[in-house]
Amino acid sequence: MTMASSNAPSGKWWVVLLYGILSIVLGIFFFTSPGLTLVSAVFALGLYWLATGIIGLFDMFQDRTAWGWKLFFSVLGIIAGLLVVSRPLWASLVVPTVYVIVLGVWGITMGSVMLISAFKGAGWGAGIMGALGIFLGLFLLWNPFAAALALPFVLGTFALVGGVINVYMAFKIKGGI
Numbered sequence: 001m002t003m004a005s006s007n008a009p010s011g012k013w014w015v016v017l018l019y020g021i022l023s024i025v026l027g028i029f030f031f032t033s034p035g036l037t038l039v040s041a042v043f044a045l046g047l048y049w050l051a052t053g054i055i056g057l058f059d060m061f062q063d064r065t066a067w068g069w070k071l072f073f074s075v076l077g078i079i080a081g082l083l084v085v086s087r088p089l090w091a092s093l094v095v096p097t098v099y100v101i102v103l104g105v106w107g108i109t110m111g112s113v114m115l116i117s118a119f120k121g122a123g124w125g126a127g128i129m130g131a132l133g134i135f136l137g138l139f140l141l142w143n144p145f146a147a148a149l150a151l152p153f154v155l156g157t158f159a160l161v162g163g164v165i166n167v168y169m170a171f172k173i174k175g176g177i
Contacts, residue, residue: 013174020166023159030156038152039092046084046091053077096148100140104147107137 029037056074060067084091111133118127140147171177 013170016166016173017170020163020168020170023163023166025163027156027158027160027163030152030159034152034156035092037156038096039088041155042084042092042095043088045095046081046088048081049077050081050085053079053081093145093148096151097144100144100147100151104137104140104144107133107140109137111135111137 026037053074053076056070056077060070060074084095111130114122114126114130114133116130118124118130168177
């Protein structure tokens with residue numbers, strides 16, 4: 001997750017730098033204290049779901065288009081948020097495991113679509129990516145709990161790499177690189 005872009009105003013370089021530093025700190029937390037950091041991140045996600053669910057209910061009365069879907073997703077967000085906030089340790093096991101299952105199903109689905117496209121003439125690249133997607137999807141579904149245990153380290157890696165890129169981009173925007 002990098003915040004920097006090539007057309008960012010040069011006066012805002014410090015925002016990109018701050019984002020990069022915070023990402024690096026978060027990545028270090030994921031590596032040095034993965035359990036506590038994951039519980040904290042899932043708790044923050046629960047607060048987010050709860051808040052967006054409540055805001056969605058108020059929005060439903062302001063804009064009545066698709067009110068059925070708004071009601072459904074608002075109530076779902078409130079229920080999920082309350083479950084996560086009231087049981088953060090339990091949620092820190094369940095949420096990443098469900099996330100891994102969703103990623104596994106998505107990998108198999110997208111891999112199958114790419115593999116079919118390859119047989120319809122999209123080429124070897126689509127076939128290889130499709131087979132890889134199916135393989136990774138099956139791998140995640142084979143033991144989703146074990147894959148979920150690796151999630152803090154994956155998130156930490158993304159945070160560290162993204163943070164270093166943001167720090168670099170901040171100095172590039174400022175004109176120092």
